[in-house]
Amino acid sequence: MPDVTSIVFVVDDDVSVRESLDLLIRAAGWQPETFASAQAFLSRARPTVPCCLVLDVTLPGLSGLELQQQLTERTDMPIIFITGHGDVPMSVQAMKAGAVEFLTKPFTNDVLLGAIDGAIDRSRAAVRHESEMRMLRSSYASLTPREREVMTLVVSGLLNKQVGGELGISEITVKAHRGRVMRKMRADSLPELVTMSARLGLRPARKI
Numbered sequence: 001m002p003d004v005t006s007i008v009f010v011v012d013d014d015v016s017v018r019e020s021l022d023l024l025i026r027a028a029g030w031q032p033e034t035f036a037s038a039q040a041f042l043s044r045a046r047p048t049v050p051c052c053l054v055l056d057v058t059l060p061g062l063s064g065l066e067l068q069q070q071l072t073e074r075t076d077m078p079i080i081f082i083t084g085h086g087d088v089p090m091s092v093q094a095m096k097a098g099a100v101e102f103l104t105k106p107f108t109n110d111v112l113l114g115a116i117d118g119a120i121d122r123s124r125a126a127v128r129h130e131s132e133m134r135m136l137r138s139s140y141a142s143l144t145p146r147e148r149e150v151m152t153l154v155v156s157g158l159l160n161k162q163v164g165g166e167l168g169i170s171e172i173t174v175k176a177h178r179g180r181v182m183r184k185m186r187a188d189s190l191p192e193l194v195t196m197s198a199r200l201g202l203r204p205a206r207k208i
Helices: 015-028 038-042 064-070 088-096 109-141 145-155 160-167 171-185 190-200
Strands: 007-011 031-035 051-056 079-083 101-104
Touching (some): 007 038, 031 038, 038 064, 051 064, 051 109, 079 088, 079 109, 088 101, 101 109, 145 160, 145 171, 145 190, 171 190
Parallel strands (some): 007 051, 051 079, 079 101
């Protein structure tokens, strides 16, 4: 469903296109923001809410395809290209670089709104994933060096006694560290902690 907290950016040098898309997007329930050039768009602070970019291929200065190249890491902002002068090589280039749609004018409002809806869904998933990863990284950063060592050995499958043997500490001390690791990482079970470790890209410890 459309969400007023989601932003649809429009970059097009044609003022009539910007105005008509502003009305269309607003009527559909999203928040539009329009720009006449790629440079103007780049000066805008990065949003923290789900968003997508409706981008004209032909722009003064930095072209739409060149702007796309500068946004390759922005998985949270899918790009929908619109153009009145598209060709197959251009569309292939845009799609290979990650664009979700390449629409040639004239296109119907329903086609564009459908593309925006799908792009916002993608963005919402990417924003959620990044938020979860920030929380995970923050939780892991709160662990002491010893707690990180214990976590690495525990998720590799070692028992508390084995972890103690590896680190030269008592089993009781291992249990205490393990408990703090579970609380700080907000993990309810060992399998969940293992999943968290994998998502963080932590290297597993060798087994003894």
